[in-house]
Amino acid sequence: MSDQFLAQAARLATVFSCRALLSLRSSDFPDHSGRPRIYAANHVSHADFVALWTALPRSLRARTRPVAGLDYWEATGFRRWLIHQVFRGVLVERGAKREPGSDGGEVIRHLAAPLKAGEDLIFFPEGTRNLTGNDLMRLRSGIYLLLQEVPDAEVVPCWISHMDRILPKGGFVPVPLNCDLRYGAPLRPEPGEARTEFLARLHAAILACRRTEA
Amino acid sequence: MSLDPFLTPTAIVCYALFALLGVAEIAALKLKPKMDPASWENLRARIRSWWVMVFVFGTIFWLGRGVITLFFAFCSFAALREFATVTHTRRADHSALALAFWLILPLQYLAVYMDWALMALLMIPLYAFILLPVITVLKGEVSGFLNRVSETQWGLMICVYFVSHIPAVLSLQIPDYRFSAITLITWLILVVQASDVLQYVWGKALGKRLLAPKVSPSKTVEGLVGGVLSATLIGVILTPITPFTPLMAGLTAFAVCVMGVFGGLILSAIKRDRGVKDWGHLIRGHGGFLDRLDSLVFSAPIYLHLLLGSF
Numbered sequence: 001m002s003d004q005f006l007a008q009a010a011r012l013a014t015v016f017s018c019r020a021l022l023s024l025r026s027s028d029f030p031d032h033s034g035r036p037r038i039y040a041a042n043h044v045s046h047a048d049f050v051a052l053w054t055a056l057p058r059s060l061r062a063r064t065r066p067v068a069g070l071d072y073w074e075a076t077g078f079r080r081w082l083i084h085q086v087f088r089g090v091l092v093e094r095g096a097k098r099e100p101g102s103d104g105g106e107v108i109r110h111l112a113a114p115l116k117a118g119e120d121l122i123f124f125p126e127g128t129r130n131l132t133g134n135d136l137m138r139l140r141s142g143i144y145l146l147l148q149e150v151p152d153a154e155v156v157p158c159w160i161s162h163m164d165r166i167l168p169k170g171g172f173v174p175v176p177l178n179c180d181l182r183y184g185a186p187l188r189p190e191p192g193e194a195r196t197e198f199l200a201r202l203h204a205a206i207l208a209c210r211r212t213e214a
Numbered sequence: 215m216s217l218d219p220f221l222t223p224t225a226i227v228c229y230a231l232f233a234l235l236g237v238a239e240i241a242a243l244k245l246k247p248k249m250d251p252a253s254w255e256n257l258r259a260r261i262r263s264w265w266v267m268v269f270v271f272g273t274i275f276w277l278g279r280g281v282i283t284l285f286f287a288f289c290s291f292a293a294l295r296e297f298a299t300v301t302h303t304r305r306a307d308h309s310a311l312a313l314a315f316w317l318i319l320p321l322q323y324l325a326v327y328m329d330w331a332l333m334a335l336l337m338i339p340l341y342a343f344i345l346l347p348v349i350t351v352l353k354g355e356v357s358g359f360l361n362r363v364s365e366t367q368w369g370l371m372i373c374v375y376f377v378s379h380i381p382a383v384l385s386l387q388i389p390d391y392r393f394s395a396i397t398l399i400t401w402l403i404l405v406v407q408a409s410d411v412l413q414y415v416w417g418k419a420l421g422k423r424l425l426a427p428k429v430s431p432s433k434t435v436e437g438l439v440g441g442v443l444s445a446t447l448i449g450v451i452l453t454p455i456t457p458f459t460p461l462m463a464g465l466t467a468f469a470v471c472v473m474g475v476f477g478g479l480i481l482s483a484i485k486r487d488r489g490v491k492d493w494g495h496l497i498r499g500h501g502g503f504l505d506r507l508d509s510l511v512f513s514a515p516i517y518l519h520l521l522l523g524s525f
Contacts, residue, residue, distance in 0.1 A: 023292075023295070023494065023495070023496060025495055162299060164304075164305055165303060165304060165305065165307070165308065168305040168308050171308050171312075173312045173316060174312075175311040175312050175315060176291070176295045176315060177295060177298055177299040178295060178296060178299045178495075
């Protein structure tokens with residue numbers, strides 16, 4: 001009971017401090033269609049999913065879970081508590097082979113379970129934080145395989161701005177900057193669309209979300 | 215000084231502004247058929263925000279020096295955030311920016327509140343100027359170094375150092391002045407903001423020649439002259455709440471209005487350069503904090519120094 005209370009307090013504190021520090025603003029957020037949803041965003045900071053989750057409409061926050069790297073989030077007790085109790089993350093082993101038939105299938109099924117149970121996921125299709133300085137790295141095939149596993153799911157592309165300056169790799173103290181989240185129209189693989197074609201379309205859709213950014 | 219707190223000059227100015235806003239609401243309703251819906255909505259949102267701003271100012275100014283200082287510290291924080299967002303700073307500037315936000319900004323306002331005059335005067339222009347490049351250079355990122363370091367320093371100067379001159383007015387002891395120094399801030403903000411609004415009104419009514427078309431597409435020479443002169447007149451009319459003679463009030467009002475115009479132009483030029491329309495979105499209809507503070511930023515230091523020189 002008190003664990004639940006503590007986690008809820010941490011969620012409220014996160015929403016409050018994140019809103020106050022970053023003056024989060026969402027534009028063109030697509031209304032929820034009732035389909036299982038995967039938010040696919042660019043990834044430069046550990047705080048990316050926190051910003052996206054906080055900026056979601058309140059009614060959607062409870063049903064939205066971040067997909068996070070097991071190696072990082074299982075490393076300390078505090079991180080374990082944060083990712084499991086507070087954010088109800090879905091942890092995956094990174095670097096697992098994502099080819100169907102091999103042990104990658106297990107990862108995909110693990111990710112598909114919440115979607116099939118009516119929850120949404122926050123997913124970073126680059127697979128890891130982008131430290132290259134380029135806009136968006138090549139997308140991994142995980143998201144395509146996940147959509148094969150849950151055919152009625154849709155992908156909502158999203159661009160999160162400035163997070164690499166707000167809380168960069170190795171940074172501990174956040175620098176408050178105005179953080180914008182810009183969304184694009186939901187997409188789904190066309191019938192017969194090949195993996196590379198779909199990933200290229202999603203890649204372009206995420207980049208297109210930046211639009212008017214300075 | 216034993217005036218009823220609801221009858222201070224600041225309180226009376228607020229009542230007058232509320233009455234004026236009531237008139238503005240009615241005028242906006244009358245104008246509705248003549249305006250296109252988008253600019254009418256914007257006008258309406260601006261007026262709504264003015265209600266909130268006057269209410270917030272009235273309350274804060276009633277609560278005294280500590281709260282006023284804290285309020286401007288918060289304005290600086292929001293302004294610096296808007297400024298830093300549009301700069302070229304990158305990961306290598308993270309430590310310098312974190313220090314600017316979490317150490318230098320609070321220290322500046324602490325110094326202002328505690329009357330540590332030398333520190334309030336020198337910390338940002340001298341010690342922050344030395345410290346921040348030192349921290350940044352240690353990161354070893356040379357690309358855009360001059361730009362990034364200068365932008366951070368400019369952000370601190372404009373958003374923190376200049377803005378902190380407004381609450382610094384509260385440390386003044388003016389002989390034979392019967393009101394609290396808070397009234398001096400009220401007068402400054404009223405005159406400068408009136409100049410902004412009146413430039414807009416005069417510009418809409420008579421504006422023909424553009425003042426600086428590349429920098430600000432809406433500022434006109436007619437608006438500028440009409441706005442500055444009528445705001446100066448307001449400053450003179452309010453002489454009884456100031457320690458000035460009418461002539462001094464007029465000259466001071468004129469000086470802060472002119473500085474206000476330049477402040478607006480300079481911050482517009484930065485926005486155009488960086489390709490943004492508004493600094494932020496926190497004040498509905500107006501944009502960000504810097505969109506509302508732009509004219510105060512450059513007039514506040516001049517105002518403080520004019521006061522220091524005159525008394």
